[in-house]
Amino acid sequence: MLFLSQCINGLQLGSIYALVALGYSMVYGIIRLLNFAHGDVIMIGAYIAVLTIGAGVHPALAVVITILGCVMVSVLVEKVAYRPLRSAPRISLLITAIGVSLLLQNLVQLFFSADTRAYPSTAIIPAKAFDLGGLSLSLSTLVTIVVSVGSMVGLHLLIQKTRMGKAMRAVSEDTGAAQLMGIDINRVISITFAIGSALAGVGSVLYCCRYSIANPTMGSLLGLKAFVAAVLGGIGSIPGAVVGGFAIGFAEVLVTALGFSAWTDAVVFAILILVLLIKPSGLLGKGVSEKV
Amino acid sequence: MKRFVSKAVAVVLAVVFVMSFAACSGKKDSATIKVGVLAPLTGGVAEYGNAVNNGVVMYFEELNAKGGINGKQVELVTYDEEGDSVKAVTGYNYLMDQGVVAIVGDVTTTPTLAVVAESQADGTPMITASATAETVTCQMNSDGSVAQVYKNMFRSCFIDPFQGSKMAAFAVENLNAKTAAVIYNTGSDYSVGLTKAFKETAAEKGMEIVAEESYADGAVDFQSQLTNIAAKAPDVLFVPDYYGVIALVAQQAQNAGVKAAMLGGDGWENVVTTLTDLTLVEGAYFCSGYSVEDTRPEVQAFVKNYTAKFNANPSMFAAQGYDAAMILAAAIEKAEASGAKAGSNDYRQAIIDAMKATDMDCVTGHVTFNEYNNPEKTAAIITFQNGAAKFWGNY
Numbered sequence: 257m258l259f260l261s262q263c264i265n266g267l268q269l270g271s272i273y274a275l276v277a278l279g280y281s282m283v284y285g286i287i288r289l290l291n292f293a294h295g296d297v298i299m300i301g302a303y304i305a306v307l308t309i310g311a312g313v314h315p316a317l318a319v320v321i322t323i324l325g326c327v328m329v330s331v332l333v334e335k336v337a338y339r340p341l342r343s344a345p346r347i348s349l350l351i352t353a354i355g356v357s358l359l360l361q362n363l364v365q366l367f368f369s370a371d372t373r374a375y376p377s378t379a380i381i382p383a384k385a386f387d388l389g390g391l392s393l394s395l396s397t398l399v400t401i402v403v404s405v406g407s408m409v410g411l412h413l414l415i416q417k418t419r420m421g422k423a424m425r426a427v428s429e430d431t432g433a434a435q436l437m438g439i440d441i442n443r444v445i446s447i448t449f450a451i452g453s454a455l456a457g458v459g460s461v462l463y464c465c466r467y468s469i470a471n472p473t474m475g476s477l478l479g480l481k482a483f484v485a486a487v488l489g490g491i492g493s494i495p496g497a498v499v500g501g502f503a504i505g506f507a508e509v510l511v512t513a514l515g516f517s518a519w520t521d522a523v524v525f526a527i528l529i530l531v532l533l534i535k536p537s538g539l540l541g542k543g544v545s546e547k548v
Numbered sequence: 549m550k551r552f553v554s555k556a557v558a559v560v561l562a563v564v565f566v567m568s569f570a571a572c573s574g575k576k577d578s579a580t581i582k583v584g585v586l587a588p589l590t591g592g593v594a595e596y597g598n599a600v601n602n603g604v605v606m607y608f609e610e611l612n613a614k615g616g617i618n619g620k621q622v623e624l625v626t627y628d629e630e631g632d633s634v635k636a637v638t639g640y641n642y643l644m645d646q647g648v649v650a651i652v653g654d655v656t657t658t659p660t661l662a663v664v665a666e667s668q669a670d671g672t673p674m675i676t677a678s679a680t681a682e683t684v685t686c687q688m689n690s691d692g693s694v695a696q697v698y699k700n701m702f703r704s705c706f707i708d709p710f711q712g713s714k715m716a717a718f719a720v721e722n723l724n725a726k727t728a729a730v731i732y733n734t735g736s737d738y739s740v741g742l743t744k745a746f747k748e749t750a751a752e753k754g755m756e757i758v759a760e761e762s763y764a765d766g767a768v769d770f771q772s773q774l775t776n777i778a779a780k781a782p783d784v785l786f787v788p789d790y791y792g793v794i795a796l797v798a799q800q801a802q803n804a805g806v807k808a809a810m811l812g813g814d815g816w817e818n819v820v821t822t823l824t825d826l827t828l829v830e831g832a833y834f835c836s837g838y839s840v841e842d843t844r845p846e847v848q849a850f851v852k853n854y855t856a857k858f859n860a861n862p863s864m865f866a867a868q869g870y871d872a873a874m875i876l877a878a879a880i881e882k883a884e885a886s887g888a889k890a891g892s893n894d895y896r897q898a899i900i901d902a903m904k905a906t907d908m909d910c911v912t913g914h915v916t917f918n919e920y921n922n923p924e925k926t927a928a929i930i931t932f933q934n935g936a937a938k939f940w941g942n943y
Contacts, residue, residue: 258779261804265771372792374824377799383825385803392778392805466803467768467796469822477766512772518734518762520769 257390262513268397268466270505271404275459276482277489277497278411279452285428285492286448288346292353293333295479296360297453301326301460302375302470303364309376319380323457329360330453331446339442357476364472377468380461400462407458408498411451415494424448428492477521484528490541499539580623581616581880581890583608584643586653586663588631596865597655600677601626602858603869604652610853611877618884622877629654633662640666649890650674650880650899652872655865657681664701673879673899675702677872678865682707682741685921694920700896702903702921704872704912705837708738711813712745714835714927715786718943719811720753723833725783727758729808731773731797733789735765742788742813758782770797774804782808790815795822798829809833814864816930819937826935833940835927837864838912841939842928850911864912871910879903913942 276298283291304325308318337356341349377383377396384395415421426434427444435441463478464470481504489500507527508520516523531538585604588597608622616622625646627639636659643651650673654660660679667674676684685703687696706714719725728750733739750757758780761773774797777785785808787797794816801810812834823829840851840861850870854862862870879902888894907916913925926942 258775261775261778262772265775265804269769269771372795372822374795374822376824378825383799383802383828385805387805392803394803397803466771466800468799468824469768469792469795471792474768477768508769509772512761513776515761515776517773518764520767521764 258513260391262509264391264393264397266506266509267502268400268505269508270502271401272459272463272466272478272501273482273485273504274498274501275404275407275455275462276478277485277501278408278494279456279459280483280486281489281492281494281497282448282452284486285494286424286445287338287342287349289338289349290353290483290491291452292350292479292483293356293360294452294456295475295477295482296357297326297330297333297456297475298460298463298478299364299470299472299475300329300360301457302464302474303368303373305380305461305464306373306375306470309379315376315379319461322461323454326453326457326460327450330449330456334446334449339445357479361472361476368472370472372469372471375464375468375470377465381465396462396465400466403458403462407455411455412494414451420444420447481524484524487528487538488531490538493538493540493542496538496540503539579620581618581620581884582623582625582646582648583876583880584646584648584651584653585624585626586629586636586639586643586651587626587655588659589626589628591630591632593631593656596678597628597631599863599865600652600655600869600872602854603677603862603866603871604873606854606857607870607873607877617877617881620884622880629659631656631659633659636660636663637666639663644670644672647891648672649883649895650876652677652869652876654679657684660684664698667700668698671700671893671896671900673700673702673876673896673903675704675872675876675903677703677868678705679703680705680708682709682920697920699921700900702875702917702923704875704910704915704923705868706925706927707922708741708813709745710922711835711927712742712747712786712788713749714943715742715811715813715833716746716749716755717753718833718835718929719784719786719809720750720755722943723784723809725755725809727756727780727782728784728786729759729761729777729780729782730757730786730788731761731763731770731777732787733765733767733793734762736789738790738813738815739788743786746786746788768796769800771800771804774801774806777801777808778804778806784809784811786811788813788815791817791819791822794819794829798823798832802828817864826932826937829932830935831932833929833931835929835943837928838867839928839930839939842942844909844942846909846911867911871912871915874910875903875906875908875915878906878908 279294283289301322305318305322308321333356337352381396381399386393423439423444485500485504486497489496511520511523587601588594612621625643625648627642629636629639636654640663654663655678657679660676685698685701686694689695730743732743759777787810810832814836816834879899882902883895883898886898888898904917915923915925918924929940929943930937931940
């Protein structure tokens with residue numbers, strides 16, 4: 257029974273990592289950018305929810321506002337910070353992404369102070385736990401798993417079955433050729449950012465419903481771990497991000513369940529190092545040979 | 549020429565040195581007793597410094613209104629050290645130059661350590677209201693044993709580990725707990741110290757620790773640890789960390805199906821700011837320096853006077869500042885009665901001996917000092933009932 261409970265913990269944690277890792281992978285797949293500000297978009301989402309629900313907005317509406325807010329912040333960041341660097345070396349983009357991450361954290365700190373705030377998680381998902389014969393399953397766990405898996409299936413359909421999805425895949429494969437075929441690159445990239453950050457918005461709500469606090473630096477560790485998940489699965493690969501997310505979630509829970517709880521973060525980052533040493537393209541990534 | 553300059557400087561220095569001695573003895577006025585207050589009144593930790601200072605000022609004003617000590621009024625000399633160790637040492641020397649007989653201070657641990665080191669040369673009696681590190685009153689060996697007690701240094705707050713043993717004893721004696729679990733932060737001295745003391749006292753009292761889990765500083769996920777704990781079904785769960793973590797642990801403990809009553813230390817104090825739903829900590833207990841809801845007359849009088857004077861609820865720091873002043877004043881009174889000359893070694897020793905022998909009711913509890921100059925006193929136990937924090941009693 258303990259084993260089953262821990263499995264459920266792994267599923268819940270894994271599905272949140274997977275959602276966030278998807279955002280990383282989608283953006284990387286299209287413009288080869290490691291968007292380190294992705295974790296901070298989740299933090300912005302948390303603050304939006306705290307403020308809107310605090311102002312008396314209905315929780316369901318607040319969730320919608322959170323997701324839209326995340327999308328707007330991300331698209332704005334893409335327009336202001338990343339688009340002017342489209343033809344710059346990739347390292348410039350990477351440094352810019354780190355800069356944006358710091359900017360977002362410090363802006364929030366400036367306006368709302370560094371204090372940890374309570375997140376109104378029970379207003380969104382009531383604190384309820386089902387007792388399944390000794391197995392305790394909370395409503396938030398159930399909602400997290402269902403919503404994440406639903407979002408992933410939706411994303412898969414979008415990418416594989418729609419015209420926009422086809423355009424995204426085309427841009428990812430060869431930007432120049434896609435442009436020659438009449439695809440509006442900027443629009444596709446903006447939409448990719450929008451979808452990635454909508455997932456971050458959903459992730460933000462689910463994450464905060466489980467860890468009901470908000471503070472300006474909450475996104476950095478989550479973002480880093482999701483990044484590890486994306487790399488483990490093969491960065492740029494959508495199914496890879498899902499597999500990587502669940503793998504990292506289960507790894508963390510396993511380490512803790514075995515009694516090495518102080519080592520969870522160390523294990524996660526050790527996985528990153530091992531992947532980079534042994535199979536840099538990740539579990540499901542395509543091995544890309546460097547163009548010389 | 550160079551030699552002449554250095555000689556001149558030496559002469560000037562010598563003169564200044566002698567003069568300062570003269571100034572020192574000259575300033576002593578037998579009509580008043582000077583007491584130093586060393587606290588950060590501006591800067592990042594000013595909130596604590598001002599609270600302590602308010603408590604000290606209030607006590608001596610009340611004392612002076614009643615006629616002071618031995619017919620003499622107490623004159624406070626205050627130095628703002630801005631939370632800085634170097635300025636604190638400067639402040640200490642300034643206060644000594646002003647001819648204070650004893651000092652209330654410092655407020656935070658690091659500057660206090662610097663001042664304690666400085667004070668060893670002359671052995672000025674000092675009492676801190678709020679520096680909680682063990683090393684403030686004694687020098688420790690690397691293995692954690694005590695190398696030497698600083699004879700002149702006392703404090704009115706309890707030390708960190710003390711809270712751990714308090715809560716273990718409380719669990720056994722008042723909650724009839726037979727089994728306990730602990731979840732603590734490996735990256736925090738506070739958390740580790742409380743856990744160690746909790747386990748030691750639990751062993752003494754025959755309470756079995758059935759699960760011991762930990763996490764790294766900054767962790768947000770405790771679900772797997774709590775699932776392990778839930779499987780052991782302990783009577784109580786000790787969570788010695790600050791309020792940000794408590795909010796997370798409380799929620800995840802419910803998800804994991806932990807039924808144990810949660811226990812904590814004074815880090816729980818502000819948990820209402822991070823936990824919207826206090827029913828998640830229903831039946832939990834934590835200890836604090838004092839509670840404004842305490843019904844003892846000392847506390848109620850203190851709260852009433854403080855609120856009237858400063859138009860704010862007194863924090864734990866203000867209460868501890870008030871107590872530090874009270875303990876010191878009682879000791880100075882005995883030193884005055886001994887007939888020793890103010891500022892002499894005998895006078896200092898008399899204050900130190902009297903502080904050591906303290907046995908009095910203070911705002912934050914009944915205080916006596918142990919061999920390490922740490923107060924042995926009751927803690928205020930706060931519990932949560934029907935979704936609200938409530939004063940349980942002193943323990």
